[in-house]
Amino acid sequence: MNTATAGRPSGRSAVAVPQLIEQARAGSPRAIARLITLVEEASPLLREVMAALAPHTGHARIVGLTGSPGVGKSTSTSALVTELRKQGQRVAVLAVDPSSPFSGGALLGDRVRMSEHATDPDVYIRSMASRGHLGGLSWATPQALRVLDAAGFDTILVETVGVGQSEVEVAGLADTTLVLLAPGMGDGIQAAKAGILEIGDIYVVNKADRDGAAQVSRDLRGMLNLSAAIAGPPGTVWKRPILKTVAQQGTGVAEVVEAIAEHRAFLVSTGELARRRVRRARVEVEEIALGELRRRWGAVSGSAELDVLAARVATGELDPYTAADELLA
Amino acid sequence: MNTATAGRPSGRSAVAVPQLIEQARAGSPRAIARLITLVEEASPLLREVMAALAPHTGHARIVGLTGSPGVGKSTSTSALVTELRKQGQRVAVLAVDPSSPFSGGALLGDRVRMSEHATDPDVYIRSMASRGHLGGLSWATPQALRVLDAAGFDTILVETVGVGQSEVEVAGLADTTLVLLAPGMGDGIQAAKAGILEIGDIYVVNKADRDGAAQVSRDLRGMLNLSAAIAGPPGTVWKRPILKTVAQQGTGVAEVVEAIAEHRAFLVSTGELARRRVRRARVEVEEIALGELRRRWGAVSGSAELDVLAARVATGELDPYTAADELLA
Numbered sequence: 302m303n304t305a306t307a308g309r310p311s312g313r314s315a316v317a318v319p320q321l322i323e324q325a326r327a328g329s330p331r332a333i334a335r336l337i338t339l340v341e342e343a344s345p346l347l348r349e350v351m352a353a354l355a356p357h358t359g360h361a362r363i364v365g366l367t368g369s370p371g372v373g374k375s376t377s378t379s380a381l382v383t384e385l386r387k388q389g390q391r392v393a394v395l396a397v398d399p400s401s402p403f404s405g406g407a408l409l410g411d412r413v414r415m416s417e418h419a420t421d422p423d424v425y426i427r428s429m430a431s432r433g434h435l436g437g438l439s440w441a442t443p444q445a446l447r448v449l450d451a452a453g454f455d456t457i458l459v460e461t462v463g464v465g466q467s468e469v470e471v472a473g474l475a476d477t478t479l480v481l482l483a484p485g486m487g488d489g490i491q492a493a494k495a496g497i498l499e500i501g502d503i504y505v506v507n508k509a510d511r512d513g514a515a516q517v518s519r520d521l522r523g524m525l526n527l528s529a530a531i532a533g534p535p536g537t538v539w540k541r542p543i544l545k546t547v548a549q550q551g552t553g554v555a556e557v558v559e560a561i562a563e564h565r566a567f568l569v570s571t572g573e574l575a576r577r578r579v580r581r582a583r584v585e586v587e588e589i590a591l592g593e594l595r596r597r598w599g600a601v602s603g604s605a606e607l608d609v610l611a612a613r614v615a616t617g618e619l620d621p622y623t624a625a626d627e628l629l630a
Numbered sequence: 631m632n633t634a635t636a637g638r639p640s641g642r643s644a645v646a647v648p649q650l651i652e653q654a655r656a657g658s659p660r661a662i663a664r665l666i667t668l669v670e671e672a673s674p675l676l677r678e679v680m681a682a683l684a685p686h687t688g689h690a691r692i693v694g695l696t697g698s699p700g701v702g703k704s705t706s707t708s709a710l711v712t713e714l715r716k717q718g719q720r721v722a723v724l725a726v727d728p729s730s731p732f733s734g735g736a737l738l739g740d741r742v743r744m745s746e747h748a749t750d751p752d753v754y755i756r757s758m759a760s761r762g763h764l765g766g767l768s769w770a771t772p773q774a775l776r777v778l779d780a781a782g783f784d785t786i787l788v789e790t791v792g793v794g795q796s797e798v799e800v801a802g803l804a805d806t807t808l809v810l811l812a813p814g815m816g817d818g819i820q821a822a823k824a825g826i827l828e829i830g831d832i833y834v835v836n837k838a839d840r841d842g843a844a845q846v847s848r849d850l851r852g853m854l855n856l857s858a859a860i861a862g863p864p865g866t867v868w869k870r871p872i873l874k875t876v877a878q879q880g881t882g883v884a885e886v887v888e889a890i891a892e893h894r895a896f897l898v899s900t901g902e903l904a905r906r907r908v909r910r911a912r913v914e915v916e917e918i919a920l921g922e923l924r925r926r927w928g929a930v931s932g933s934a935e936l937d938v939l940a941a942r943v944a945t946g947e948l949d950p951y952t953a954a955d956e957l958l959a
Contacts, residue, residue: 348951355949369699371815444950485814486700575944582950583940589954594923611912615904620684621773621911622677625918 318349325452326357330425336448337427340441351444357451359578361393364561365475366460367500372483373507377548378460382418384551384558390455396428397442397461425454440592442474443585472500474581476574477564479503479557482521484513498524501541503560509545509553518543537571539564647678654781655686659754665777666756669770680773686780688907690722693890694804695789696829701812702836706877707789711747713880713887719784725757726771726790754783769921771803772914801829803910805903806893808832808886811850813842827853830870832889838874838882847872866900868893 324332339346366381368374378394385392418424429445442459449457459475472478480501485508504525506518521543542560546553568574607628613619653661668675695710697703707723714721747753758774771788778786788804801807809830814837833854835847850872871889875882897903936957942948 348949351949351951355943355946358946359944371698447950578944579937579940582943582953583936585950586936586939586943586953586957589950590957593954593958607912607915608908610915611908614684614911614915615688615907617684617687620677620680621776621914621918622680624911624915625922628915628919629922 318346318353322350322353322451325448328422328452330422333425333448333452334427337429337445340444340448341429343441347444351447354447354451357453358447359450361446361450361454362456362561362565363446363450363474363476364456364458365472365478366458366481367472367478368481368483369486371486372481373548374460374481377481377505377507377546377554378458379417380546380548380551380554381458381558382424384554385456386418386421386424388558391423391453393425393449393452393454393457394427395442395445395449395457395459396426397459425449425452440588443581443588446474473584476568476577477502477561479505479561481505481507482517483508484511484517502539502564503557504541504543505553505557506543506545507548510547514545518545537567537573539567647675647682651679651682651780654777657751657781659751662754662777662781663756666758666774669773669777670758672770676773680776683776683780686782687776688779690775690779690783691785691806691890691894692775692779692804693785693787694801694807695787695810696801696807697810697812698815700815701810702877703789703810706810706834706836706875706883707787708746709875709877709880709883710787710887711753713883714785715747715750715753717887720752720782722754722778722781722783722786723756724771724774724778724786724788725755726788754778754781769917772910772917775803802913805897805906806831806890808834808890810834810836811846812837813840813846831868831893832886833870833872834882834886835872835874836877839876843874847874866896866902868896 321332321335325336336350339350344350364381366374366378375396378396382392382394418426427445429441446457446459478500480503482504483506504521506514506521508514525541525543544553544556544560546557548554565574568577610619610624610628614621614624650661650664654665665679668679673679693710695703695707704725707725711721711723747755756774758770775786775788807829809832811833812835833850835843835850837843854870854872873882873885873889875886877883894903897906939948939953939957943950943953
């Protein structure tokens, strides 16, 4: 290693941030990919990147897509991209897999299914692993969204895998959250379990040509009616629609895109869009600040002292609170 | 409010910790429930509780159970309880739902399905919502496990809902992690997506009487062979078994219990059990210490300053790093 490359990850050439940003804003997929990789790597360059991107953000519509494995998320995403492209929109897809350490391999299936858009220069598709990041989605995803927003995409679809915390988080990041369901994925109680009732702005029953789709739709309507309405500004109510699609054939997808536009209009007219974006920024700033606190305290937590304390806690000699006190002292 | 109740949550009578612990250790479900509620509420009494419990911990075998919705987790848990009871073990079930803000309602389905054990005094079943806690499972679950451990249960089954971060976390908490699958829940790529290949000690293909069970088993074996072996001490290998069950009928469940015992023997003989428990204690101490740091910084993060900064970030006037710096300054 010579002095010129000291302190940089090996195998990477120096990055000129202003140039990279200029290229990303001109639509270079390579530059966009590079910037998102900086986010994934929690690069020290991110400060400079985010400062340069900030003035160019706030344009994109951020649409979250979530649902259990097997409901057809990837197919639905692909169909939505097709529909949005018909309207002339530039579209980015960010597939976030909070459970996998793999950035590429784990989402290979999605990529295969999305291949029909592979040659379209106005579609950008990226999978991102967030497992390595403390705080999961909350840390890395908003910054990847900043990159795509500044790169001028009209709509960014954020697709998350799985059911659980990630859903709740994606709902916090998106302007509009779509929750996908499908017949045959478990009963109503399962749906309630997944905590999906609190997070969706639009519900989509995919595979609507299969047995049981009408039942899923009815059960869901019943549960949505019982659950509290999505908190909107006083006096306004967004009646969460339940739509049916057969994403594989594109059936019903135009209606979903229409519902997204209607929800957008609702968000804008009520001032809720601005509130959601401030809330998102709040989380983002907090996470970065907490990350910085964690970094400062990393020296402590990586210490041999913690190992000794943990061993004493494991044997029951010490309780974890006393150990934490000793660690912080 | 009179002075006697000042500073306590309204509607709650004073708690005498030593008495509560004595009752819990004598097997009172009411006292155990009360202690776990203190965990859920992040009560200031927890310090005292955990200090008193510490000497009584380390006995219970902690078995994690995870898998996508619909694979039959609740039914499998119930069948495992039945089998463990045949061996005379006292068994606790902790059902953790990281996606739901509900402590009770969301897991109603589980409770219904577990009702066959409702009258057995040596079985304790509790659902717990962890969504409200910063850090998800990592904060509250280990402390609830401490309560159950100190209460003298021989085996604690920790069941998590969903696929995602929660799985990875439950694997970190358990001595032995069972990953459940079932035919018809999606293809092999879906399984890989869920990140389950890295976390299971024992794999169970439930609903093995259905079409496709053999295929799930074969696909899984192929993937397990390709993936890195679970890190054990040098020179030791735990060959992760793939078992088949029809939990509804209890078929194959005895073999699962046997595999859990074999894995336990492996953990003990290799010293891996102690290592896993130190690792768990390490996470626990770290989370508590971080919680304390968060509390200290809560005054900052709850401040009007953060709101102002977030609003400036939302409009693109400020980037989130600069905002975080200003917040920390």
